[in-house]
Amino acid sequence: MKNARRARLRELASVPIAAVAVAALAVAGWLFAQSELAALRAEHATLSAEHAAMSVRAARIAELRREADRSLAAYSRLVARGVIGGERRVAWLEFMTRLKSERRVHRVKYAIEPQRVLALPSADAGIAEIELRASRAELDLQAGHEGDLLGFLAGLHDVPGAWLVPRTCMLRRVSAAEAEVGAAPRLHALCSFDFVTLHDRRAEAIAR
Amino acid sequence: MRETRVLHVTAARVDVYRVGRGFADREKRFTNDASGLASLCAHLKMQRRAPLRVIADLADEDFHVEHLPLLRGAERREVLSRRLRQRFPDADLAMTISLGRIRGDRREERVMLGAFTGRQPGHAVLAALRQEDLPVTAIHSAAQLAPAMLVKMRMAEPRVLVVAIGAAGLRQTYVEDGRLRFSRLSGLSSRASESEDSAAQLHHETARMHQYLLASGVVQPDANIAVVHVSTSAHPDGSFEPGGDRVTWQSTAFATVARACGLRRWSDQDECEALAAYLAAASASREGYADESLHTELRRERRRDAATWACGVLASASLVATGATVIEASGLRAQMNELRSRTSAARIELEAVSAGLPALPTAVESLRAVERIERELLPLRASMDPLLKEISRSLDAVPQIELESVRWQRGAGPSPANGTDADAESAEIAGRVAGDARAVESFVSVLRQRPVIVIKDARLPFGASPGSRIAGDLGGAPDSGAPTFSLIIARRSGI
Numbered sequence: 001m002k003n004a005r006r007a008r009l010r011e012l013a014s015v016p017i018a019a020v021a022v023a024a025l026a027v028a029g030w031l032f033a034q035s036e037l038a039a040l041r042a043e044h045a046t047l048s049a050e051h052a053a054m055s056v057r058a059a060r061i062a063e064l065r066r067e068a069d070r071s072l073a074a075y076s077r078l079v080a081r082g083v084i085g086g087e088r089r090v091a092w093l094e095f096m097t098r099l100k101s102e103r104r105v106h107r108v109k110y111a112i113e114p115q116r117v118l119a120l121p122s123a124d125a126g127i128a129e130i131e132l133r134a135s136r137a138e139l140d141l142q143a144g145h146e147g148d149l150l151g152f153l154a155g156l157h158d159v160p161g162a163w164l165v166p167r168t169c170m171l172r173r174v175s176a177a178e179a180e181v182g183a184a185p186r187l188h189a190l191c192s193f194d195f196v197t198l199h200d201r202r203a204e205a206i207a208r
Numbered sequence: 209m210r211e212t213r214v215l216h217v218t219a220a221r222v223d224v225y226r227v228g229r230g231f232a233d234r235e236k237r238f239t240n241d242a243s244g245l246a247s248l249c250a251h252l253k254m255q256r257r258a259p260l261r262v263i264a265d266l267a268d269e270d271f272h273v274e275h276l277p278l279l280r281g282a283e284r285r286e287v288l289s290r291r292l293r294q295r296f297p298d299a300d301l302a303m304t305i306s307l308g309r310i311r312g313d314r315r316e317e318r319v320m321l322g323a324f325t326g327r328q329p330g331h332a333v334l335a336a337l338r339q340e341d342l343p344v345t346a347i348h349s350a351a352q353l354a355p356a357m358l359v360k361m362r363m364a365e366p367r368v369l370v371v372a373i374g375a376a377g378l379r380q381t382y383v384e385d386g387r388l389r390f391s392r393l394s395g396l397s398s399r400a401s402e403s404e405d406s407a408a409q410l411h412h413e414t415a416r417m418h419q420y421l422l423a424s425g426v427v428q429p430d431a432n433i434a435v436v437h438v439s440t441s442a443h444p445d446g447s448f449e450p451g452g453d454r455v456t457w458q459s460t461a462f463a464t465v466a467r468a469c470g471l472r473r474w475s476d477q478d479e480c481e482a483l484a485a486y487l488a489a490a491s492a493s494r495e496g497y498a499d500e501s502l503h504t505e506l507r508r509e510r511r512r513d514a515a516t517w518a519c520g521v522l523a524s525a526s527l528v529a530t531g532a533t534v535i536e537a538s539g540l541r542a543q544m545n546e547l548r549s550r551t552s553a554a555r556i557e558l559e560a561v562s563a564g565l566p567a568l569p570t571a572v573e574s575l576r577a578v579e580r581i582e583r584e585l586l587p588l589r590a591s592m593d594p595l596l597k598e599i600s601r602s603l604d605a606v607p608q609i610e611l612e613s614v615r616w617q618r619g620a621g622p623s624p625a626n627g628t629d630a631d632a633e634s635a636e637i638a639g640r641v642a643g644d645a646r647a648v649e650s651f652v653s654v655l656r657q658r659p660v661i662v663i664k665d666a667r668l669p670f671g672a673s674p675g676s677r678i679a680g681d682l683g684g685a686p687d688s689g690a691p692t693f694s695l696i697i698a699r700r701s702g703i
Binding site for chain 2: 016019020022023025026027029030033034036037040041043044047048050051054055057058061062064065067068069070071072074075076078079084120127129130132146150153154157163164165166167168169170171172173196198200202203206
């Protein structure tokens, strides 16, 4: 038994130590390289995820920036025109007075109803901070010429501080019996408009 | 070829050769007696424990051909062992060489049995090596190396007698079809040191050998034999005429033979021995003599070789795999650097975009909502002017028409079923005709020609349609009032 064991040991010892050492070194090197590679793969995965997140975030911010620029331009235009903000009835009346003179309309009678809140055009169009409001105006107009009357009605759309939404308009020829003394109106118009404004509660809160 | 030590044993001495690729260098020479063998063992034990191969260049090597039933595996080994014991009962070293199957009805194999008979000086060498537990892996007789030499020399002749004079004497080996058939070692007389005498003795011995082969039936009388004489510097080729028509003589310089066998470096003093050592180192161990102890050592050597090879393969595979891993890691590192730079660039861009965001007067959602509301209210804010202008232009074309009233309203006009938009504007026109009542039809026709106008309803001065009732007094006084009409028209949106 002892001899057999000794023989086996001698046999083992007879394997060139250099070969075993080289093989062991090579295997150890491979194992080390594998562990390094695994660590690199993990780091690569983390970097990839970070890069993907950063790219998505950058793209989102860039898109947001473009959208903000576009929306802000529209918003600023409406603020400048006065559509966003409080009603400016005095400005409306001044505008109509000036328009009446320019278009030679004989008479402009008006009645503006109290402001009311309108439902937004579509259900998802707005958010709680944005409110659409309208003031219904009834105009009774008399003009001597059809062109003057139509010009007045078209020019009314440039009213400051509101969007003008025409509802109905009845135009008819005035008979001689109906004409007022000292004037010669030929046309009479009875029209209904909505002066629409927008109210942004958040902007108002910021402004305050 | 791995570096090996080969012992060349003759009756008088033992030479130790160190054999490697292209060389066979004599390392040491010992006398073949008790003191010489002790020195030999001492020398070998001082060397690295490397496998030893032994060439027995001795006389009294006996050969015998037998016919055996065609067997395989353990059964064949058992029969061969029994035949060897029967044929050479006292031989320590014996071997068998298969000479091939015999064609015929009986399935038999021709086998040559060989052995060293008698108590040769070689036995003392082997006994000394075994006693010192030195790893002998193969024992060849000098005769067994001749077929390998002929293969290297590309000899095509089927029957060749190899003749060479070495340290042990004149060795004549007969090889048939590449297999050893017979060999004899004969000593040279004292006069043979002179070239002419050695050539004469060579001639004489070769003729005797030929006669013996013919007499013993190893060679048929009508068979041709090629004699290959390896001429060394000590015993160069002499003038010689072969005897008989069946014998051809070919003397080849040792250098030519050595080069053919791959040996590049040797000493002039022991040319044949160096070549034998080189051939023995290159030969397979199983081709020599071997007993069980040699098999054990051989197996050990093979296992060691296998382990060394396995280590080599493992190391190579590991190196290749490591190389592949390093290449992959290098690629990953490059990708990671690229990712880092791109991420850094994205971060810088993100910071720049974030820093450049304008101060918003309200929430982004509110901005979006305002933009959307403006877009959606746009159709409702359309002026009534376009429709009224269309009516005005149509009136210019038909001056007989006098309008009394126009009632404009948004919606409630044409429905989608009519192919127009529900949100379009509509106008109800009432008027009268100054003159020919057919001017109304012209007016309607003009309106129809306007691409944006759709006539929804028309009530003309005379209800000329079959579905309406008309009445009048054709003989009475003419009606003083002008004919009246009413139309409902709509404007297609988006045109």
